[in-house]
Amino acid sequence: MKLQLALDDITLDDAVELLDKVHTYVDIIEVGSPFIIEEGMRPVRIFKEKYPDCEILADTKIMDAGEYEAEETFKAGADYCTVLGVTDTLTIEGCVKAAKEYGKQTMVDMICVEDVPKRVKEIEAVGVDFIGVHVGVDQQAVGITPLEKLAEMKSCVEHSIVSVAGGINLKTIEEYKKLNPEVIIVGGGINHAEDPVAAAKAIYEAINQ
Numbered sequence: 001m002k003l004q005l006a007l008d009d010i011t012l013d014d015a016v017e018l019l020d021k022v023h024t025y026v027d028i029i030e031v032g033s034p035f036i037i038e039e040g041m042r043p044v045r046i047f048k049e050k051y052p053d054c055e056i057l058a059d060t061k062i063m064d065a066g067e068y069e070a071e072e073t074f075k076a077g078a079d080y081c082t083v084l085g086v087t088d089t090l091t092i093e094g095c096v097k098a099a100k101e102y103g104k105q106t107m108v109d110m111i112c113v114e115d116v117p118k119r120v121k122e123i124e125a126v127g128v129d130f131i132g133v134h135v136g137v138d139q140q141a142v143g144i145t146p147l148e149k150l151a152e153m154k155s156c157v158e159h160s161i162v163s164v165a166g167g168i169n170l171k172t173i174e175e176y177k178k179l180n181p182e183v184i185i186v187g188g189g190i191n192h193a194e195d196p197v198a199a200a201k202a203i204y205e206a207i208n209q
């Protein structure tokens with residue numbers, strides 16, 4: 001099981017200061033969508049060079065022009081791009097094609113997908129092998145968690161690896177671990193913790209025990 005640290009509402013300087021202290025606890029560094037809006041692919045290039053033991057995921061949430069946008073992401077050095085599960089299958093196929101060309105991977109973010117088993121079947125059929133269960137911050141604010149969706153996802157994937165994101169923190173990590181996702185994504189649970197370094201260490205240890 002891997003830990004992915006999502007960096008969303010953070011400056012580049014603060015992200016580097018945090019990563020210098022926690023990168024040994026992190027398997028995948030996520031350059032989050034808000035961070036990309038602020039800084040483009042710059043953090044991807046910097047983190048790739050500075051933290052060679054970590055993989056880099058750019059949370060591009062691609063919705064169109066899949067092959068082109070995924071290719072731009074991989075050219076910047078990302079190991080993963082993300083594409084939205086709600087978009088057209090052609091767009092997802094484009095991302096998968098670019099990922100194969102660059103020897104990288106595409107994660108399909110299932111945020112707001114209604115019929116999960118149906119969509120999983122469709123996207124696995126076009127070569128997807130990494131799928132993310134995700135309850136976004138706006139849904140988290142009205143009390144929704146990704147726990148049920150994770151259980152549903154684990155019961156319907158044929159061969160894909162599964163990640164889970166959506167408000168996970170040290171207090172809730174065990175519930176998610178029980179469902180055995182391959183990747184657990186934590187953003188605010190580390191960045192907004194009173195002591196982000198201690199939170200990253202504790203979450204890493206919980207995942208690896």
Ligand SMILES: O=C([C@H](O)CO)[C@H](O)[C@H](O)COP(=O)(O)O
Pocket residue numbers: 006007008032033034059135136137165166167168185186187188189
């Ligand atoms: O993808 C995310 C969200 O849509 C904002 O861009 C977050 O990175 C993801 O939800 C993980 O963050 P937390 O929910 O704060 O753990």
